[in-house]
Amino acid sequence: MSGFNPQRGFGVYVHWPYCARVCPYCDFNVYAAKARDTAPLFDAILKDLGGWRERTGARQADAIFLGGGTPSLMTGEQVERLIARINDLWGLKPGAEITLEANPDDAARFADFAAAGVNRLSLGLQSLDDARLKFLGRTHTAASALAALTQAQGKFRSTSIDLIYSLPNQTAEDWRAELNRALVLGADHLSLYELSIEPGAAFFQAVKRKDWAPLDDERSADLYEITQEMADAAGYPAYEISNHARAPEHQSVHNRIYWSSGDWAAVGPGAHGRLTSGPERWAVVAAEKPPEYLRQVNANGLGWAAVDALDPLAQARERVSMGLRVSEGFPVSDITELGLSLDAARIEEFAATGLLTNENGRIALTRSGRLMADRIAAEISP
16 A cells, blocks of 8 residues: 555645534534634644644645634634645645635635635535525525625636525426526536535534425436536536536545545544555544543644544545545546456446446546435445
């Protein structure tokens, strides 16, 4: 087994855990912002970055991703300091992608973020329908979301918008009309997600109480097919299960590091990172609750709460499940170099039924195979 492969990429993820309001579909590690003093957390994140640098050694970062939570609640000055700190520690590749996730409510700060060095803005629109936005617990309206996108365009090298579909009672006609509106907005990148009911989210309890029922799998699959067809026709091909870009340069460099099984430093409460050091590969999770995270960083100079060594089998399974997400799939050599092999019989069966392709040493899912990505990954993995 070899050490870190720079071709797989190296990124830095910063998790800002606060939100103006916690959305009912969200199961991320987030907390209501209220009137908190965020300075101690910000200082801890800067310190944690230094702890990570000691463990990664010298590398150049391909990308920075400021996620959350709602990192657009940070000030332009804080974002500038974060980018400068990361550049001081690792150095940024020329033209490195620097993404910030933003809510439309924070459009007044977009110019500050651009001045701070952010060159890609990912905007959480979630819907273009006011009633659905209310259901999703969003604090913005469709009109303010569109105004925020207009503000962002021209300020950043790349703009991305998120939309959620497969909402209760959503018909094919509803979604076609909404997606049509989204496709002519001129965003560079679209993240189009099916609503999933996650155990940690408020929606999970609502469904359990039978307040409302999610769409069944068949109707969700129909909406997924509609999404792929319409996005393709509009010049936004899917390069990953839920992600579409209108040109290769607008694909998410940072997310591609995840899908390529690269390495990324991850700071902030509950952040998940990966680190390859010599023959070892580690899955790292930071302390989850902000006070716990502060204690951990202040005691150890590092926010790590759990560190798991990934043996070759765990690495291979991760490479399959992540590699199948992207349209070009993954090379079989990803698995053989770990001393393992894929299930050839299952691959042949899935290829015969048109769910995957096995060509030129690469395994990739077809459009219909993507609907069963998790199952196929589990069945062909070592």
